Amino acid sequence: MSAVDERLVGRSVTVKVPATTANLGPGFDTLGLALAVYDDLEISVPADGVLSIEVHGVGEGEVPLDDSHLVIRAMKHTFDHVGIAMPAVRLVAHNTIPHGRGLGSSGAAIVAGIVAARGLLEGIALFDADQLLALATDLEGHPDNVAPALFGGLTIAWTTPTGPQHKKLLVHRGVSPLVLVPEHVMSTALARSLQPESVPHEDAVFNVSRSALLIAALTQSPELLLAATEDKLHQNYRAAAMPETDRLIQLLRAAGHPAVVSGAGPSILVLCGDPSERLVAADLVAEQATEPWQALPLAVDFLGATGTAV
Template sequence: MRVLTLPVGRRASIDVPATSANLGPGFDCLGLALDWVDRTYVETLDADRQVVVEIEGEGAGHLPTDERNLIVRSLVTGLDRLGARVDGLRVRVRNTIPQGRGLGSSSAAIVAGLAAAHALVRPDEPFVAADWLPTADRLEGHPDNVAAALFGGLVLAYRSVADGVRAVSTSVHPDIAGLVLVPDRPLATEVARSVLPAQVAHRDAAANSGRAALLVHALTAAPELLFEATADWLHQSYRGPAMPESYRLLTALRKRGLAAVISGAGPSVLVLGRPAELEDARQLARQPAQHEAASGFRAVPVAVGGGVRVSAEAPAQPHDQL
């Protein structure tokens, strides 16, 4: 097989949004892109440089800065798929998405790496999100976050018997905004998944199916139904002991009639609603002394975001290597 060796100096920049998965009842199938972006710059280097990773912002000093970095590993996977390689690589990352908080930081890294691979190898061709969803799903292990990061907006991911993982994206009602309450401490996704039961009651599964369907309607056409539509019986209560502060805050917000959910596997809490409806949550977050449940959380207003954005510079002519 002929391998395309990319020339030195080829560059690309990738913007990937934060994402919130599950949204209450949409366990492992619904995802929402947020206007909260990590930016990645990549440049091909000569062989003497190998892999250079520079990280600013979230994760700096903690994330790997060599071949173990998730963006680099995903980029190499993308290059392999496209039949290409690089002698050396510089990756500069400006992270704003909190790590380990249920906001899709790992999905953002995976999508950034795959999109960078496409931009480096095929800079004159548009990046087609659907073409890369199966690879992103394989790397992440579940499709909801990566699908939202790829497509933007509200995404429903599913597995087709014939075609594997697929996703459909739709616009969110323009009146809907969000508020993310981010805790001081992270929680590993593996821990959050380990506490889930192997089986659930049929009535709970049926109730969740109804609310997940209602949630799609609420998010796209009927914001007044968001509180009812975000009720969940499959995962949030089971995860409560692993994130007691988040679950206490979730309970306090829902007692106020707010459409609050655990974001992804947690421990961040996402509140959805019209801007005026979110003011109560903001007030609670601003006064942790009066509202113990909000202690240790910072409030971040968000809107619905778009999908990954890819920009590539015009390359020099590549050469082939056997």
């Protein structure tokens, strides 16, 4: 086992990472949006060399408190990438991003670990944006959630032979996200297992057109959001696994609200064209739902993950 670099002992960093919502309807595994709900973490390197983890808020009493914790795994992956032994750390996490609800909690944990490692390694190792995205994608498997968590705003993510890439776009100021969160969870693995290996040609063309339109709607023309959020690639196939989500989305869309599944679900994302629309959409769900749904009127996060040395 390699010796720990003595320069790391006593270093400390705070990390703030946003929730994300992926797909946004037609942009399957490509489009993502950062939302102003955050996990806040404090990571330090103690002199005693003992790993300790505290989790407060979401996940408290549920997530592991050893080196299998996803933040710790992401930190180790980052240290391994630069060939430096990772020291034992003290991690204190204050979590507010819901777990298992389609709001990028695993992507946020991965990004938090990578940003924490970068902060601890300041002056010892350098990381550019492409490296950060590649490291996060290694662990997450696809870049659509980790890109907005890292960089904020609306992101388009794609993969190339040399690794994942992204483009960050500014969202029109009129776009007002509403997230509706149920009490039950949804497995991302289960949601993905419901996807067919291939789809009809006309459905693929349909989604290409809507994805292109969605970029225009989110950046320039929010009045097009209802048409731009139509999808034929994934939501219909997953509907049977989350019938209440599907039923409420159909009700919202019939009433003119641009509602889609948030990530793998079961939360619902409504990309409202103005703030007042969020109240109407939230009231509709409160009246029609058969179980409690938490309505979160959120801002778009434009910064992405931040790490600050203490």
